[in-house]
Amino acid sequence: MKQNDYGKEAFNLRLTICRMVIKLPLLAGLILLGTLLVGGGYYLKNVVLRENPGYIAQSVYHVEYAVESEAEIGAVYINQTSWNTYVHSDAFLGAVQALLDGKEIDRDVLSGMLEAYLASDLRVPSIEVRALDKDLCTEVHQAVDEVMVTAVPKQLREIEAVAIMDSEKEAYAYLPDVRVGRAFALGAVLSCFFVIVVFLIKETWVDALWLPVSLWKRYSLPVVGTLASRELVQNMQFHFDGKEKVAVCPVSSETDPVLFLQSLKEVCGEERLGTWYPVPAPVLSPEVCKKLREADGILLVVEQGLRGNAKLEPVLEYLQQQECVVTAAIMAIADERLLRLYYCLGKDEV
Numbered sequence: 001m002k003q004n005d006y007g008k009e010a011f012n013l014r015l016t017i018c019r020m021v022i023k024l025p026l027l028a029g030l031i032l033l034g035t036l037l038v039g040g041g042y043y044l045k046n047v048v049l050r051e052n053p054g055y056i057a058q059s060v061y062h063v064e065y066a067v068e069s070e071a072e073i074g075a076v077y078i079n080q081t082s083w084n085t086y087v088h089s090d091a092f093l094g095a096v097q098a099l100l101d102g103k104e105i106d107r108d109v110l111s112g113m114l115e116a117y118l119a120s121d122l123r124v125p126s127i128e129v130r131a132l133d134k135d136l137c138t139e140v141h142q143a144v145d146e147v148m149v150t151a152v153p154k155q156l157r158e159i160e161a162v163a164i165m166d167s168e169k170e171a172y173a174y175l176p177d178v179r180v181g182r183a184f185a186l187g188a189v190l191s192c193f194f195v196i197v198v199f200l201i202k203e204t205w206v207d208a209l210w211l212p213v214s215l216w217k218r219y220s221l222p223v224v225g226t227l228a229s230r231e232l233v234q235n236m237q238f239h240f241d242g243k244e245k246v247a248v249c250p251v252s253s254e255t256d257p258v259l260f261l262q263s264l265k266e267v268c269g270e271e272r273l274g275t276w277y278p279v280p281a282p283v284l285s286p287e288v289c290k291k292l293r294e295a296d297g298i299l300l301v302v303e304q305g306l307r308g309n310a311k312l313e314p315v316l317e318y319l320q321q322q323e324c325v326v327t328a329a330i331m332a333i334a335d336e337r338l339l340r341l342y343y344c345l346g347k348d349e350v
Contacts, residue, residue, distance in 0.1 A: 015210060016203050018341045020196075027195055034191025039184030046178045054132040055171035057141035061148055063123045064161040073122055076158045083116035083125050086156070095151045099143035103136075113140060124165065130174065137171035208305055209312070210338060212331045215302060219316060221326060224299075226334040233268055239328040243296035246276045246327070249288065250301040251315045253281045255332055260301055264330075282315055289322035297327035304334045 020027065065073050078086070086092055088111045097105065115128045127144055131137035148162050212229075215221040224235035240246055248261045257278030265273045276299075279288045292298055298319075302312055319326060 011204060014345055015342060016200070018338055018345065019203060019210070020199065021341060022335070022338050023199070027199065030195045031188065031191045034195065035184055035187040038187025038190060039180065042183035042187075043180050046176070047180065050176070050178075052132060053174045053176050054130055055134045055137040056128060056130050056174040057137055057168040057171040058126055058128045059141065059145050059148070059167040060124060060126045060165045062163045062165050063125060063159055064163075065123065066158055066160045077122040078118075078125070078156070078158065080116065080118035080125075083118055087114050087116045087127060091155055092147060092151075095147045096140065096143045099146055100139060103139075105136075105140075110140070113137075114144065129171070131171070134171050134173075141168065141171060209302065209331070210304060210335075211342065212329075212334075212339075215329050215331070219312070221300070221316075222328040224328050224330050226331045226336070226339065227263060227267055228334070228336050232330075235328070236268055236272075240297050240299070243327070244275045245295050246273075246297040246299055247292050247295040248276060248278045248299045248301060249292060250281045250303075250332070251312050252303050253284045255281070255301055255303060257281075257301065260332060282318055283311070286318070289319070289324050292319070292324040293322070298324060300326045300329040301332045302329050304331050 063078075065076055067073055067076060090107075093107050093110055096110065097107070113129055113131050115130070117126045117128065118124075119126070127148070129137055129141040129144060131140065145164055145167055149164060152162050153159050209215070212223045212225050215223045222239055224239060225232045229235070248257050248264070250257050250260065257280060261273070261276060261278045265276075277291075277295075279285075279291050282288055300315075316326075
């Protein structure tokens, strides 16, 4: 056993994959929860709690520019930004207000209802009208059509005439682009990414004991395996052959040495372990070191998982100070599914 020089294993990808497989139900549940939070939040906000999106009406126009040939249109055409500037100007809005049958609509409100667009054809602009009230949207839309046809050619010298190519007869309910399916898919991807990243960080950050072989790699402790190991009896014979008085000492206070020794006798046989005796964990009863020094051998019982490593090093250092030499260690409370999967995946390795 190394004297106060405990090593640290390199990253074990096979063990990490096995741990991920074992934890698959938990990871899948977290991914599902994240998917529901993202997709459900999107659905709740944009569908269930969505405010009335209002109504929309749109017209497409054909503009005849005051040019002698089509080649000159590129020099005088009105781009989309200029169309929007003009549509929101006082001249245009005033002409629209004059056609609204005496309805007093705030000019800023009216301006917010209008939006101009320009297609790839420079002569085909369109104007979109949006409002919360369907009748108001339809009325404003009709007024805009009339202003475009009658007033715009008079107000803009670059334009000779404007004709309506396509116009909605009445406003229709506006349906926003709500993509619930994509929101759930995005939630699933993000949840999967973050769950895996957090899992990997946790696995590499927490220095836990999952494999019996880790006891040898980190602490140079001979290990006999677990209670379910097929080679347990042979390993016990090798390490404890000729030793009559063997102390079974757990590292953790949560492990009952009496019960563990009873389980060990059921596996290895009462006749072989008849003179073995249990001692409490050193953290509970430091005076047990006297009994440990009197023993012919010491079997150290180490728990698997997150609790084992944090408690093992202080116990090993204490036993070294008390000149108690550990003959071998055994891993208790082992996850046999994890061990079977780990060694199954590695059986083809050289």
